[in-house]
Amino acid sequence: MFKKDNGSVIYPVESNQGTNYFLIREGRVIDPVNKIDEVLDLVVEDGRIRAVGKNLEKQFPVARVVDAKGKWVTPGLMDMHVHLREPGREDKETIDTGTQAAAAGGFTSVACMANTNPVLDEESKIRYVVQRGIHCTCKVYPIGAITKGLEGEELAPMGEMIKAGAKAFSDDGRSVEKSNIMRNALNYSKSFDVPVICHCEDSNLAQKGHMNEGVYSTRIGLRGIPSIAEEMTVARDLLLAEYTGARIHIAHVSTAGSVRMIRDAKARGVKVTAETAPHYITLIDEDVGMYDTNKKMNPPLRTALDRDALIEGLVDGTIDIIASDHAPHVPEEKDVEFDAAAFGVIGLETSLGVVITKLVKTAKLTPSEMVMKMSVNPNRTLRVPGGTLSVGATADITIISPDISWNVNSRYFFSKSRNTAFENMALNGYASCTILDGRIVFERS
Amino acid sequence: MGLHIQHLLGLEGVSKEDLTLILDTADSFYQVLERDIPVVPTLRGKTIVNLFYENSTRTRISFELAEKRLSASPLNFSVSTSSINKGESLRDTIQNIEAMKIDMVVVRHGSAGVPYFLTKCTDAVIVNAGDGLHEHPTQALLDMMTIRRKFGKLEGLKVAIIGDIFHSRVARSNAWGMTTMGMNVVLCGPPTLLPQHLDSLGVTITDNLDEALDGADVVMLLRIQLERQSSGVFPSIREYRDRYGIDIEKMAYLRPDVMIMHPGPVNRGIEMSSDVADGPNSVILKQVTNGVAVRMAALYLLGGGESV
Numbered sequence: 001m002f003k004k005d006n007g008s009v010i011y012p013v014e015s016n017q018g019t020n021y022f023l024i025r026e027g028r029v030i031d032p033v034n035k036i037d038e039v040l041d042l043v044v045e046d047g048r049i050r051a052v053g054k055n056l057e058k059q060f061p062v063a064r065v066v067d068a069k070g071k072w073v074t075p076g077l078m079d080m081h082v083h084l085r086e087p088g089r090e091d092k093e094t095i096d097t098g099t100q101a102a103a104a105g106g107f108t109s110v111a112c113m114a115n116t117n118p119v120l121d122e123e124s125k126i127r128y129v130v131q132r133g134i135h136c137t138c139k140v141y142p143i144g145a146i147t148k149g150l151e152g153e154e155l156a157p158m159g160e161m162i163k164a165g166a167k168a169f170s171d172d173g174r175s176v177e178k179s180n181i182m183r184n185a186l187n188y189s190k191s192f193d194v195p196v197i198c199h200c201e202d203s204n205l206a207q208k209g210h211m212n213e214g215v216y217s218t219r220i221g222l223r224g225i226p227s228i229a230e231e232m233t234v235a236r237d238l239l240l241a242e243y244t245g246a247r248i249h250i251a252h253v254s255t256a257g258s259v260r261m262i263r264d265a266k267a268r269g270v271k272v273t274a275e276t277a278p279h280y281i282t283l284i285d286e287d288v289g290m291y292d293t294n295k296k297m298n299p300p301l302r303t304a305l306d307r308d309a310l311i312e313g314l315v316d317g318t319i320d321i322i323a324s325d326h327a328p329h330v331p332e333e334k335d336v337e338f339d340a341a342a343f344g345v346i347g348l349e350t351s352l353g354v355v356i357t358k359l360v361k362t363a364k365l366t367p368s369e370m371v372m373k374m375s376v377n378p379n380r381t382l383r384v385p386g387g388t389l390s391v392g393a394t395a396d397i398t399i400i401s402p403d404i405s406w407n408v409n410s411r412y413f414f415s416k417s418r419n420t421a422f423e424n425m426a427l428n429g430y431a432s433c434t435i436l437d438g439r440i441v442f443e444r445s
Numbered sequence: 446m447g448l449h450i451q452h453l454l455g456l457e458g459v460s461k462e463d464l465t466l467i468l469d470t471a472d473s474f475y476q477v478l479e480r481d482i483p484v485v486p487t488l489r490g491k492t493i494v495n496l497f498y499e500n501s502t503r504t505r506i507s508f509e510l511a512e513k514r515l516s517a518s519p520l521n522f523s524v525s526t527s528s529i530n531k532g533e534s535l536r537d538t539i540q541n542i543e544a545m546k547i548d549m550v551v552v553r554h555g556s557a558g559v560p561y562f563l564t565k566c567t568d569a570v571i572v573n574a575g576d577g578l579h580e581h582p583t584q585a586l587l588d589m590m591t592i593r594r595k596f597g598k599l600e601g602l603k604v605a606i607i608g609d610i611f612h613s614r615v616a617r618s619n620a621w622g623m624t625t626m627g628m629n630v631v632l633c634g635p636p637t638l639l640p641q642h643l644d645s646l647g648v649t650i651t652d653n654l655d656e657a658l659d660g661a662d663v664v665m666l667l668r669i670q671l672e673r674q675s676s677g678v679f680p681s682i683r684e685y686r687d688r689y690g691i692d693i694e695k696m697a698y699l700r701p702d703v704m705i706m707h708p709g710p711v712n713r714g715i716e717m718s719s720d721v722a723d724g725p726n727s728v729i730l731k732q733v734t735n736g737v738a739v740r741m742a743a744l745y746l747l748g749g750g751e752s753v
Contacts, residue, residue: 213641213642214642215642215643215645217642218640218641218642218643218646219457219617219646220557220558220579221557221558221576221577221578221579221580221614221617222557222558222577222578222579223578290558290561291557291558291561291562332534335534335536336534336535336536337535337554337556337558337559337562338556338557338558339555339556339557339577340556
């Protein structure tokens with residue numbers, strides 16, 4: 001058991017003394033796949049959802065009742081874009097600590113990127129991550145590299161990695177620069193019905209930039225990364241997807257232009273899904289303030305117009321998924337000159353609160369739409385089970401206190417790292433209980 | 446009265462009162478510099494570290510001289526490695542220096558924001574001697590001092606700043622300071638060397654030299670880094686000289702008493718021809734002299750001094 005002073009507790013799976021048979025009482029069950037959004041009881045037994053309905057307490061002699069009055073009961077959330085840093089940078093995060101952070105954030109599954117050291121670009125390395133994830137507090141789906149060593153030159157063995165458990169392919173952290181290699185990767189990936197996840201960045205245009213190119217970067221004298229650096233590659237990858245017929249997923253969309261192009265591509269029938277991150281719908285370039293390196297990520301925080309276009313894209317369905325791009329870094333990589341600071345912020349433990357505060361409380365998304373973006377759609381995109389509370393389904397469940405107000409304090413994070421862009425931000429809503437395979441792995445009193 | 450600012454990190458946001466106080470004080474120190482013994486005891490006992498992460502003999506010598514004229518003890522600390530190339534971290538460096546008991550730090554660094562970063566690591570007063578593409582406030586102050594000493598005012602004057610605006614912290618500091626003082630600032634250069642997003646700063650931006658020079662009281666030329674040409678920012682030195690260089694022919698279109706400035710070092714024959722650089726309108730060496738006075742003023746006032 002790992003406990004924080006704010007009342008958060010992680011129950012490691014192997015040491016779990018809790019019951020296998022319990023009832024979640026009178027929560028607002030939000031299960032968009034089954035078109036359910038009403039106050040119901042839900043019974044969990046032996047890792048599966050046994051029953052969903054009214055007044056189930058009399059019917060089922062459960063060992064424990066979890067009171068969910070005033071709370072939302074949703075399918076376990078999924079974050080399909082995280083960096084767990086293992087193997088290689090266990091000083092930043094490990095699969096253990098990362099999955100604890102995930103459970104504390106309400107996630108029952110994460111997909112982790114391949115830019116570890118060594119890169120996840122062959123069967124044995126994928127198998128390692130799968131093995132390490134088995135007894136963790138959150139399911140771990142590895143994403144294999146598109147090219148060997150993320151070098152953008154030779155295709156990594158996709159078939160073998162799929163056999164070992166890879167659910168998608170990505171060179172996230174950099175673009176596959178050569179268009180013919182990207183074309184081959186898309187073509188080849190068609191055999192497996194997995195998405196190729198595109199990190200869209202024209203490195204020539206982004207060269208040496210450290211924040212969004214605009215009025216603010218000019219003012220504070222930082223070299224900029226223009227929005228076209230992203231949009232050029234989004235355009236290319238959409239064209240390649242259309243031409244090859246392959247399925248792509250655009251990671252961390254940050255600009256209005258990307259949203260527009262993805263919307264048009266979807267209308268033409270291109271097989272594309274897209275994600276954005278909580279920081280892009282909340283913060284803008286000016287929030288970099290006086291060189292705050294915890295606001296430095298790639299792609300960078302853009303303008304208010306981009307932020308609004310991203311929210312619009314989430315509302316109209318152009319953007320299917322919210323993922324955090326959880327990118328842990330040690331303090332000595334952030335407490336330096338802005339130019340020298342590492343790109344990336346952590347997000348697993350703030351994602352849900354930010355989404356509820358910025359999208360649900362503002363009536364941009366309904367709770368049910370939020371569950372689509374944070375559970376149903378990522379599960380569908382990676383073709384993994386989950387995202388539903390159907391009877392018989394694996395009991396991966398998130399119980400959310402939607403109204404509670406709290407202030408982000410990284411001291412209470414289960415993540416090994418503290419590089420959040422949301423420190424001290426006042427948020428509404430967090431996960432109060434996370435259930436993985438029918439066991440309570442996280443609770444917050 | 447003293448300054449409102451605690452540190453001199455840049456001229457953005459610095460009030461007209463503070464700028465005027467520094468310029469007035471610099472004028473007083475200018476008189477001091479003309480004495481037989483050009484030294485005042487105002488900062489006696491203060492230790493000032495000149496922390497230079499970039500080579501800059503001129504700026505460092507100018508600060509060092511200003512410190513000596515104020516009877517402070519300068520300590521020069523040049524660093525060739527920074528955390529960018531895996532040297533000691535900036536925080537560790539400054540905290541080590543501070544542990545030796547120092548009062549002020551004059552810092553030059555290739556990364557924007559370093560002077561601000563240092564204010565978070567130390568209690569010493571920080572003076573920015575140039576940070577990345579951000580600001581170089583004492584250069585802009587000495588430019589304004591030079592203009593004011595000739596024209597007797599700043600307000601209402603038109604200044605054309607010509608050259609590599611994009612990479613110039615001098616242009617940024619001047620844009621802030623001069624607009625605060627009520628000057629009409631025009632930034633001019635080839636489109637590839639102009640920031641795309643500066644119009645909101647209250648300055649005019651143009652790639653048309655004639656437009657920039659029209660009615661200008663002051664023309665400031667900025668150094669062109671010759672290596673920029675090979676990075677594809679402009680086609681050739683010859684074309685740059687032809688379009689943006691100032692020679693005697695172009696001088697004919699300017700008012701006869703126009704002031705020609707350059708922060709140095711000059712690429713003779715590129716930004717300006719030698720006859721312009723050495724001609725009667727050029728104040729390049731006056732700028733250097735005034736630099737010592739303006740730095741004395743800034744250090745004196747930031748060290749707690751009041752108007753003299």
